[in-house]
Amino acid sequence: MEQLDRFLTRTRIAYFSMEMAVRPEMHTYAGGLGVLAGDTARSCAELQLPMVFVTLVSRAGYFKQRITADGQQLEEPDWWRPEGLCTPLDAMTGVRIGERNVWIRPWLHVLKGPEGGEVPIILLDTDLLENDPADRELTHWLYGGDDAYRLKQEIVLGLGGVRLLRALGFELDTYHLNEGHAALLTLELLRRGAGPRDQASGVGPVYDIGQVRGQCVFTTHTPVEAGHDRFPYELVSRLLDSPVPLGELRHLAGMDAFNLTQLAMRLSGYVNGVALRHAETTQHLFPGYVIRAITNGVHVGTWTHPVFAHLYQQHVPHWQHEPELLVRALLIPEDEIWRCHQLAKADLLRRIAERTGVALDPALPLIGCARRMTGYKRPLLLFQDLDRLAAIAAKHPFQVVMAGKAHPRDGLGKQAIRQLHEVARALAGRVACVFLPDYDMELAQAMVAGSDIWLNTPRPPLEASGTSGMKAALNGVLNLSVLDGWWVEACIEGVTGWAIGEDRHDEPDAVVARHLYDKLENTVLPLYHGDPEAWRRLMRQAAAHIGSHFNSQRMMRRYAAEAYLR
Template sequence: MAASLDPFLARTRIAYLSMEMALHPGIHTYSGGLGVLAGDTARSAADLELPMVFVTLASREGYLRQEIGQDGRQVDHADPWEPADWASPLDAAVAIRIEGHSVWIRAWLRVLTCPLGHRVPVLLLDTQLEVNAPEDRGITDRLYGGDEVLRLRQEAVLGIGGERMLRALGFEIETYHLNEGHAALLPLSLLRRHRLASDRPAEGPLRYDPDPVRERCIFTTHTPVEAGQDRFPYGLVERILGDFFETDQLRLLAGEEALNMTRLALSLSGWVNGVATRHAETTRRMFPGYRINAVTNGVHVPTWAHPAFARLFQEIAPNWAHEPEGLARADRLPDTAVLAAKAEARAELLAEAHRRTPEAAAALRPDLPLIVFARRMTGYKRPDLLFSDLGRLREIAERSPFQVLVAGKAHPRDDVGKELIRTLQDHAHQLGGAVPVAFLPGYDMALARLMVAGADVWLNTPLPPMEASGTSGMKAALNGGLNLSVLDGWWVEAWEEGVTGWAVGRDGEAPGDHAGHLYEQLEQAVLPLLHGEPARRAWMMKQAISRIGAHFNSQCMMRRYAAEAYLR
């Protein structure tokens, strides 16, 4: 696969770095929402002809291939892919010092092309080189694999190595956009170079002048809780990075007790944003003294619209893929056409469910309302909230039958998440035929496309305020799915009760009351609509498309980044 950087070097001025990036279902360089967002960002950058280059890790062994064992537990496997099948090797290599010796990094080039023919380059950093010591070759192999030692080594490759690779390839970058704190060593690298080139030291405790670096760096933070941020003991930092940066100076930028990558990125970025209005508010409380803007995430409409809905969109807005705001006209669509498109998407999803789990999916039917929950399997997402009271659930289903599909991977070291997967299947077994429930293994970009399109109701039950944004519900709404969600993340902005979907609980309500309110909504609002009010249901589906799809998309998001962050 031959490709060249020549068409991009002269015009590219913005670099976007992300530890993970969902470029294609066959390229296993992502684990979940962060990577899918990065991929949608790149796709919209191509659509809008933004002068950008994207940088991530090659992750040859992927994140994980999920298998469900006989006992219902997740079994982790590597999920390898071959870069040579999807990308072109570039004739450049750079070295960084890790644990006192050189580690060499090469780059693969993947070019994303939009339907209009516009393109953006993506660089995949790879340490799998014979020149490297055997223990260094696998640094970039497994996404989020290993312990904190490997994580810091990976983040050094992304941040320090990524910045050096861009220069070595001939890019003249003016603005660096850090997608989460994993790339925070990049502005530190810029600061170090600026200090070495300066004739005079900065004044005050910090002997480096951070202002020139801040002018060039943008930071998007995604993690709304302290526990989710990468922290590294300074002893480990000194062992891995050596004298790359003085520890006493690093403490002033990244925290006294440990190197906090989020705080480092905040300290060295001149423009910072959260990924939803609510998330920005939460981040301001966590990090007082920093100006935190809000740019709510969006999804790439042509990537996530099911072909049945894409045909309808073409009728009302021929340029919908490039200008999704045209979807505001979705209220003009015939009710029968919208319901038929959903039936087509639902049938495709159910067929995939029967293929993946024939025994568990045997009771699924095309004529029953379908509730879908597909998230990363971890405690704060509360995937078991729907099953808090199995007796109540049976009573509701007896009057208004429905069925449930669940999917999601647990991080290899998240024992709570793995136990939740097993527990969910226990609940499905206990419910028997009263409520057909199937867990679909191997949740990835390809399965996600089917699930967001086929869901009648998209269920989301995070523990507030731990949802940064969330984008899967946006994708469901784009396909006429109705959100039933806790008021957190993006849903606070999009929720219109009985119009775009429904809230689980009230804003600020004690989380312990959410299960009861979820059952009330199912019993009194959601299922009666799906069973007996086709006209109202079609109207709500069209409202979801027109009010959410036309606004919560990555074209809108990238136009905001360009106007407010890149051109500041």
């Protein structure tokens, strides 16, 4: 407990997230939500914000992706051991789940910033001898199992997390919910602040909703109503030992189903989306609530390739602590930007050769696209018309590198991975396409730094924010993206990158694909091959304009000023 003592007196804000990308060896994340949480923690350490982070230990990770020769995704456990990376804390708390008490033990990981700042990360673990064998696995599988398993995990995170922080000695003013997975913590806060039952009227206990709203900040990420966690009340009443009677719970979380997003919105005094466009979309989904917008950012020190980091340090001292200074990258010689990019590209090409046996051409532009393999991301949009794509490559040669995982229960996502492998075989000899298996934090770092063009093709308005393109821009990689999420705010056509199509939501996929082909054939690829000086100028502009604004330091300063200090 000595490692924790130095945090207890100053910490006033708790940040809860089901997943968190702390470091690559800790398999406690699945994708963008967890990476955002990790970048948040890294910036809080550097800014020395008084925060503690809470997540699950997720011993078996999300999953390790293996791809068969015919493109089938196979999932394997991605085990890691908290010992050596985390310190077990001498504390324990319990939650009632169904008919049993479930005990939770915390692990501590202290995340350190480059200038001495640090924040504690608490990882919740139920793999204890005191628990029933089934309950010991509740913190093993990130997003695994059925609805019952998922609800049990969210009870551990929300109710258990708040109780454990109190048992450890934290005295907190603010609770930040990163997505609805942690919404059950609001019920624990209600229970803690409930007044006694009125003996004369028999009414009560009295819950102070206003007090809880004053304590809670909720960031929602899912832009479609169907994407929010819902559970039938039969399951909730069977598993959740709620301090709030079922009738009142329906009033807070929805009459037809237990909606964690609605519960979080109802009991949070500050609610925000993760981009301006996303806040507008969320406002339509949940009328009656005030939805603010704090656009996501990325941690510049984590996502900038070492050669670029050295370059920035030479020309823009203090760029990591104050990324807004990166606007001065406009003064860096373009040849230096290009030299660093070529080194980062060589690193990626070497990794591709090691993983796939394919040697790509360093002289040809490399289109990178990596995303969660699911329908609204449209991973196959680039390959709508293979003959057109091959004809473009015949005039302006290019190559493609792809990566991404499909959720084990997402049949369409798995089918997309199979089709991508079929496409790569069909294009062999005309366009080199490779798929890198087991997309993770380390592979993402290589891809966003080593690609020449970063492609993003979501179906608007379903991209909440997206951050991979921000990471790419830090390394001088140019974005070619549909106008959705953060790119609506960042795109200055021909200055920071390019838009695919118009800013509208009703264009069929085939039309958007034609826009993409037109932009590649007539603008992007001719510029790369025909005007290298102009291309390098755009690289410098993207790094300066995007890196100086779309960073997690700016994001957390806004949270501190607008959400935490209300």
